[in-house]
Amino acid sequence: MSAASLPPSRWRRWLASDLLYAFRRSPVAMLASAIAAACIVCALFAPQIAPHNPLDLASLNLMDALQPPAWEEGGSRTFLLGTDGQGRDILSALFYGARISLFVGLSAVLLSVAVGVSLGLMAGFLGGRVDALIMRVCDVMLSFPSILVALLIDGVGKAVFKDASDGLAFGVLIFAIALTGWVQYARTVRGSTLVERNKEYVQAARVVGVSSLRIMRRHVLPNVLGPVFVLATIQVATAIITEATLSFLGVGVPQTSPSLGTLIRVGNEFLFSGEWWITIFPGAMLVLIALSVNLLGDWLRDALNPRLK
Amino acid sequence: MQALLVMLTVALIAFSLFQFVGDPVSNLLGQEATQEQRDALRKELGLDQSFVAQFAAFVGNAVQGEFGLSLKQGRKVSTLIAEAFPATMELALAAAVIALTVGIPLGVYAALRRGRPLAQLVMALSLLGVSLPTFLIGILLIMVFAVNLQWLPSFGRGEVIDLGGWTTGLLKWETLRHLILPAITLSLFQLALILRLVRAEMLEVLRTDYIKFARARGLSERVVHFGHALRNTLVPVITITGLQLGSLIAFAIITEQVFQWPGMGLLFIQAVQFSDIPVMAAYLCLISLIFVVINLAVDLLYFAVDPRLRIDDAKGGHL
Numbered sequence: 001m002s003a004a005s006l007p008p009s010r011w012r013r014w015l016a017s018d019l020l021y022a023f024r025r026s027p028v029a030m031l032a033s034a035i036a037a038a039c040i041v042c043a044l045f046a047p048q049i050a051p052h053n054p055l056d057l058a059s060l061n062l063m064d065a066l067q068p069p070a071w072e073e074g075g076s077r078t079f080l081l082g083t084d085g086q087g088r089d090i091l092s093a094l095f096y097g098a099r100i101s102l103f104v105g106l107s108a109v110l111l112s113v114a115v116g117v118s119l120g121l122m123a124g125f126l127g128g129r130v131d132a133l134i135m136r137v138c139d140v141m142l143s144f145p146s147i148l149v150a151l152l153i154d155g156v157g158k159a160v161f162k163d164a165s166d167g168l169a170f171g172v173l174i175f176a177i178a179l180t181g182w183v184q185y186a187r188t189v190r191g192s193t194l195v196e197r198n199k200e201y202v203q204a205a206r207v208v209g210v211s212s213l214r215i216m217r218r219h220v221l222p223n224v225l226g227p228v229f230v231l232a233t234i235q236v237a238t239a240i241i242t243e244a245t246l247s248f249l250g251v252g253v254p255q256t257s258p259s260l261g262t263l264i265r266v267g268n269e270f271l272f273s274g275e276w277w278i279t280i281f282p283g284a285m286l287v288l289i290a291l292s293v294n295l296l297g298d299w300l301r302d303a304l305n306p307r308l309k
Numbered sequence: 310m311q312a313l314l315v316m317l318t319v320a321l322i323a324f325s326l327f328q329f330v331g332d333p334v335s336n337l338l339g340q341e342a343t344q345e346q347r348d349a350l351r352k353e354l355g356l357d358q359s360f361v362a363q364f365a366a367f368v369g370n371a372v373q374g375e376f377g378l379s380l381k382q383g384r385k386v387s388t389l390i391a392e393a394f395p396a397t398m399e400l401a402l403a404a405a406v407i408a409l410t411v412g413i414p415l416g417v418y419a420a421l422r423r424g425r426p427l428a429q430l431v432m433a434l435s436l437l438g439v440s441l442p443t444f445l446i447g448i449l450l451i452m453v454f455a456v457n458l459q460w461l462p463s464f465g466r467g468e469v470i471d472l473g474g475w476t477t478g479l480l481k482w483e484t485l486r487h488l489i490l491p492a493i494t495l496s497l498f499q500l501a502l503i504l505r506l507v508r509a510e511m512l513e514v515l516r517t518d519y520i521k522f523a524r525a526r527g528l529s530e531r532v533v534h535f536g537h538a539l540r541n542t543l544v545p546v547i548t549i550t551g552l553q554l555g556s557l558i559a560f561a562i563i564t565e566q567v568f569q570w571p572g573m574g575l576l577f578i579q580a581v582q583f584s585d586i587p588v589m590a591a592y593l594c595l596i597s598l599i600f601v602v603i604n605l606a607v608d609l610l611y612f613a614v615d616p617r618l619r620i621d622d623a624k625g626g627h628l
Binding site for chain 1: 456559
């Protein structure tokens with residue numbers, strides 16, 4: 001058999017796909033994904049790339065404290081973006097902070113996708129009381145702004161586990177952010193499941209005697225995941241901002257592992273004495289990540305929307 | 310009905326918070342108390358009753374605004390909230406006014422002059438407004454206007470005037486200045502949201518048949534745009550703005566923290582940091598009440614603006 005008659009490999013199909021074509025024609029999408037990729041690489045390989053280790057207290061020297069960025073008067077090459085009040089290198093702190101922010105953001109989104117998609121599938125596929133109950137809970141959740149819900153859950157979590165370990169504190173934080181995001185997935189998935197439920201392939205599977213759970217997982221799920229993918233992309237930005245906000249308010253990540261929000265909070269105290277770089281660089285990094293992910297999500301939504309073609 | 314259910318659920322959550330504070334009896338009496346003393350106090354506080362009875366008592370007190378003493382400040386929670394409430398309301402309303410008065414005209418402009426450079430600039434800025442986290446906007450404003458230019462104060466409310474229980478900073482320029490930066494910070498996200506919404510709705514409406522018909526009747530562009538198009542745009546705008554009034558109060562938590570504005574949000578954040586349960590419970594109940602009331606009011610307002618809903622109702626439909 002010749003190679004040409006074989007079905008094209010996944011890689012070849014991807015190369016020929018409309019999505020990749022649209023991507024290569026959109027400068028905004030390419031720029032956004034380049035920035036996002038750069039941020040992810042910096043975060044992922046922070047221990048290898050960062051010039052200093054901000055978490056290693058032994059390497060800190062108070063003599064280096066409050067140095068301005070290299071291009072300002074009094075700055076030095078060793079600390080490109082300056083140092084904070086304890087002599088930490090801002091650039092390194094940025095990489096490590098982005099690492100924590102991305103970790104919390106991505107975990108929260110994964111968790112809320114898992115919860116939202118399962119509940120949405122159940123609501124749409126099973127219908128009846130289950131549907132009514134889940135949708136009612138969604139309505140209630142939607143009537144409160146997400147930051148408030150996250151703050152309340154996180155606050156309650158802090159009150160309940162007073163001297164929680166760092167791991168638990170992260171868990172509570174991720175849980176709090178995830179719980180604010182699942183509603184949108186649940187509603188989207190429920191909507192598409194309602195459509196899929198009555199299609200022939202589902203009925204065929206039913207006739208053959210496949211169990212409901214299996215139909216939901218193996219047959220309906222792959223067909224309703226498209227919009228979820230788009231939503232999840234945009235939600236990553238939201239989750240990262242929520243995390244930063246909570247950390248800024250002092251109820252987010254534990255003090256020992258500063259995220260971008262924590263860095264901004266710490267830097268805020270130095271704003272009035274003129275050391276702007278301690279706040280502004282983490283802030284810029286946060287905006288860069290959020291903006292690039294948002295743009296990518298917007299582009300993905302348009303590219304996958306058949307109505308706009 | 311749903312509103313009542315929400316309130317009860319929130320009250321239940323708030324009530325169960327108290328279960329985590331630890332046993333109030335041993336806190337109040339100390340180690341040396343005898344079993345009789347403990348039982349007596351337990352009875353006096355109503356702690357010997359069933360969970361349901363205790364919850365009912367809690368709801369009864371909550372309805373009267375009674376949440377006990379703040380663990381941190383030792384003052385009545387209702388007094389603390391009453392002191393902070395005007396500050397938050399003033400901030401939220403000022404932000405809503407800014408968002409509406411700037412957002413709607415800019416949205417209309419961006420829709421009518423679509424594709425012009427200035428309109429595109431407005432849209433790009435609004436995207437930035439949606440993406441920038443509130444606290445970062447606040448910090449930037451402080452840096453520019455309070456630290457570098459030194460035009461405006463950056464924290465607190467100044468010396469407010471007390472109008473019989475309601476403190477206001479609106480009557481004097483000195484205190485009004487304190488309001489400017491926080492109000493702008495709080496309004497920017499809503500402003501961008503309203504702007505984008507008005508533009509999208511306006512573009513949608515301008516494509517409809519009755520606009521074409523209005524043009525065909527020879528009405529001036531002004532009348533078509535503002536009399537017909539904008540009017541129909543306003544229904545969803547009112548809904549969203551109304552619903553957003555609630556999130557203004559919620560987002561005020563962040564703004565108040567940045568500017569150390571002595572409102573309910575700051576009170577709540579401090580309560581969270583110190584695990585001050587009575588204050589947290591009171592804030593939780595109050596904010597849900599505000600949300601429920603706002604949702605209800607928006608439903609009614611919707612009804613007043615959209616005549617189609619009224620006709621439905623006359624036919625025996627339901628709201």
